[in-house]
Amino acid sequence: MLRAFIAIPLPPEVKRLLTDVQAELQAAATGQITWTRAEVMHLTLRFIGNIEERQIQTIADAMAHATQGVKGFKLTTDGIGAFPDLKNPKLIYIGLGDSCQLTALSDRINAVTNPGTDELKKPPLIKKYHPHLTLCRVRKKGRINGLSGFTERFSGTEGITFNVSEIVLFKSDLTGKSPVYTTLRCIALG
Numbered sequence: 001m002l003r004a005f006i007a008i009p010l011p012p013e014v015k016r017l018l019t020d021v022q023a024e025l026q027a028a029a030t031g032q033i034t035w036t037r038a039e040v041m042h043l044t045l046r047f048i049g050n051i052e053e054r055q056i057q058t059i060a061d062a063m064a065h066a067t068q069g070v071k072g073f074k075l076t077t078d079g080i081g082a083f084p085d086l087k088n089p090k091l092i093y094i095g096l097g098d099s100c101q102l103t104a105l106s107d108r109i110n111a112v113t114n115p116g117t118d119e120l121k122k123p124p125l126i127k128k129y130h131p132h133l134t135l136c137r138v139r140k141k142g143r144i145n146g147l148s149g150f151t152e153r154f155s156g157t158e159g160i161t162f163n164v165s166e167i168v169l170f171k172s173d174l175t176g177k178s179p180v181y182t183t184l185r186c187i188a189l190g
Contacts, residue, residue: 001050003172006063006109007042008075008131011162015041017077018094021154022135025092025144032139040181043075043096043133045167046109054077058168060185062112067167068077070108071190073101077159080151081132089147093132097159102131165189 010018015038023037048059076097082089096102106129144150169185 001052003174004046004048004056004059005052005170005172006059006113007112007168007170008045008164009166009168010041010043013131014077014160014162016159018133018135021080021094025135025147025150028147028150029136029143029144030145031142033142033144034137034139034177036134036136037178040179041079041171042168043131045106046113048113055131056169056184059113060187063109063169063185063187066108066112067105067187069190070101070105072163072165073099073189074101074163075099075131076161077133077158079155080135080147082134082147082164083130086148086151089138089144091137092135092147093145094135096133096160099131102164103129106131109167116183135156 018036018041019038026033026035051059076098078095081093081095083091083093110129138144166186166188168183168187171182171184173180173182
């Protein structure tokens with residue numbers, strides 16, 4: 001068994017922005033916080049979970065089917081946010097501007113990986129897709145002092161626009177402190 005997810009890889013300039021923001025947040029951080037390493041930063045489209053090795057090609061075929069006729073598009077970073085909220089953050093992220101293309105792509109990916117999809121039979125997504133780029137996960141007693149001030153400061157800054165030209169099926173190996181992601185398949189967008 002292996003853990004898998006479908007994501008959009010990030011270009012170096014977006015990873016640089018994320019690590020720059022992380023550096024500022026780290027200066028105000030206390031307690032246990034897990035920071036996302038630059039080499040594993042990505043935009044998740046769909047977490048699939050545990051699969052058999054024999055299912056890799058089935059998923060790649062489903063991804064290719066879902067992206068038929070989908071052309072590359074642009075996304076723009078847009079401010080800092082937190083789940084579930086800024087007062088009690090468990091995950092802090094950089095948001096993305098509204099994108100009909102991204103939402104449509106996510107919907108298409110979910111349609112081919114939901115129950116009844118031949119061999120995959122993954123649980124349906126219940127929550128609305130909220131695209132985000134994870135900066136860190138706040139653990140027990142972790143805290144970013146003045147987080148609301150950071151969100152206000154970064155809300156007025158111009159985002160970075162980047163091209164989305166492919167989606168990737170990744171394998172995730174959980175190894176102690178940080179996961180290791182391995183590319184299983186890449187699907188280019190029209």
